Amino acid sequence: xxxxxxxxxxxxxxxxxxxxxxxxxxxxxxxxxxxxxxxxxxxxxxxxxxxxxxxxxxxxxxxxxxxxxxxxxxxxxxxxxxxxxxxxxxxxxxxxxxxxxxxxxxxxxxxxxxxxxxxxxxxxxxxxxxxxxxxxxxxxxxxxxxxxxxxxxxxxxxxxxxxxxxxxxxxxxxxxxxxxxxxxxxxxxxxxxxxxxxxxxxxxxxxxxxxxxxxxxxxxxxxxxxxxxxxxxxxxxxxxxxxxxxxx
Numbered sequence: 001x002x003x004x005x006x007x008x009x010x011x012x013x014x015x016x017x018x019x020x021x022x023x024x025x026x027x028x029x030x031x032x033x034x035x036x037x038x039x040x041x042x043x044x045x046x047x048x049x050x051x052x053x054x055x056x057x058x059x060x061x062x063x064x065x066x067x068x069x070x071x072x073x074x075x076x077x078x079x080x081x082x083x084x085x086x087x088x089x090x091x092x093x094x095x096x097x098x099x100x101x102x103x104x105x106x107x108x109x110x111x112x113x114x115x116x117x118x119x120x121x122x123x124x125x126x127x128x129x130x131x132x133x134x135x136x137x138x139x140x141x142x143x144x145x146x147x148x149x150x151x152x153x154x155x156x157x158x159x160x161x162x163x164x165x166x167x168x169x170x171x172x173x174x175x176x177x178x179x180x181x182x183x184x185x186x187x188x189x190x191x192x193x194x195x196x197x198x199x200x201x202x203x204x205x206x207x208x209x210x211x212x213x214x215x216x217x218x219x220x221x222x223x224x225x226x227x228x229x230x231x232x233x234x235x236x237x238x239x240x241x242x243x244x245x246x247x248x
Contacts (some may be wrong), residue, residue, distance in 0.1 A: 027114035027233075027240050028146050030168035032104040034061065034122055037161040043095045044128035045070060047077040048102040053118035054207060057081050059109045061102035066092045073127040075135050080123075099161070106144060116205075116231055116242040117145040122164050124153075142166055178241045181234055187246035190223040194232060194243075203233040204245075222247045 034048050045065035052058045057080040065071070066089060071078045106114045119141050127135035140153040142164050153162040181196035194202055195218070203214040204222075207229055220232065225247055232243045 027242055028106065028117050028144060028168045029114055030106050030144070030166060032106070032122075032142070032144070033163075033165045033167075034102040034104075034124070035100070035161065035163040035165075036124060036159055037097075037099045038094070038126060038158055039097045039160065040126070040128065040158040041096055042128055042130065043093050044126055044131075045074055046094055046100065047074050047081075047123075047125045048100070049077055049081055049123050050104060051080070051121040051123065052115065053120060055121065058115070058120070059104070061104050062090045062100060064091050064094050065089065070127075073131070073133055073135060074125050075127075075133050076123060076137050077125050097158075114240065115144075116233075117143075119143050124159060124162065126159055138162060140164055177238050181236075181241055181243060183232060183243045183245055186244075187248045188222060189248050190221065192220045192222060192232070192245055194218040194220070194234065196234070196236070198237045199234055200237065201235045203235070205231040205233055207231065220245075 032050075036048075038044070038046060046062065047060065047065070048062040049060045050058045060077070060081055063077070065074070105111070108115050120143075121139055121141050124138040125135050127133070136156050136159055138153050138156050138159060140151060140162070142149055142151050144166055146168055148165075148167050150163060150165045153164070155162065181194065181199070183192050183194055186192060199218055201214055201216050202218065202220065204212040204220060206212065212225070212230070222230070222245070227247050230245045230247060232245055234241045234243065
């Protein structure tokens with residue numbers, strides 16, 4: 001009887017753990033294209049950048065403007081992009097109407113790792129001598145994930161025809177692979193075990209993407225961390241996958 005009780009308890013525990021775990025999280029590979037037209041025939045600066053789900057600056061996609069002393073006129077970009085000014089310039093200051101396509105490969109600022117899926121913000125800003133610090137500013141969110149998405153934003157003269165298009169790659173394959181990895185117990189008060197084949201390393205991150213620690217073990221000790229949601233970044237031979245962990 002005792003043995004049967006133990007087996008029943010284990011089955012109940014693992015069933016509960018699997019039910020508690022959210023749907024597979026992945027770093028979906030893909031391409032974001034931000035298109036817009038500008039109808040303006042005097043010198044102007046034009047910037048497009050992206051912010052992560054926490055609302056903090058991720059990276060600049062486009063910045064036309066070659067004199068740094070005028071960066072301040074791009075009020076929003078100048079404030080948010082402090083970490084990315086050195087290599088932000090795409091080209092020289094523009095002085096005529098044109099259409100622009102800015103692209104993002106889903107990777108972090110170092111262009112090394114695909115970032116976790118979520119709701120990101122695209123910002124577009126234009127400034128000229130006549131506008132000064134009263135720049136033209138547009139912001140719109142989109143969801144980076146396994147589904148393709150196209151959103152449009154309201155025109156802000158002289159910027160129009162704004163389209164934000166996310167196109168994922170190989171999403172069906174990524175979802176199947178991601179589903180092979182589990183975290184239990186989840187939620188947890190102390191340790192979490194990661195199951196799955198060929199896990200080379202596990203990096204624990206905050207929701208903002210800040211690294212807490214990296215380990216080659218498949219047991220994570222979260223006992224010293226505050227309550228909240230964390231991300232386990234699994235580096236495997238099949239790619240990199242993200243799993244959410246709740247610390248209680």
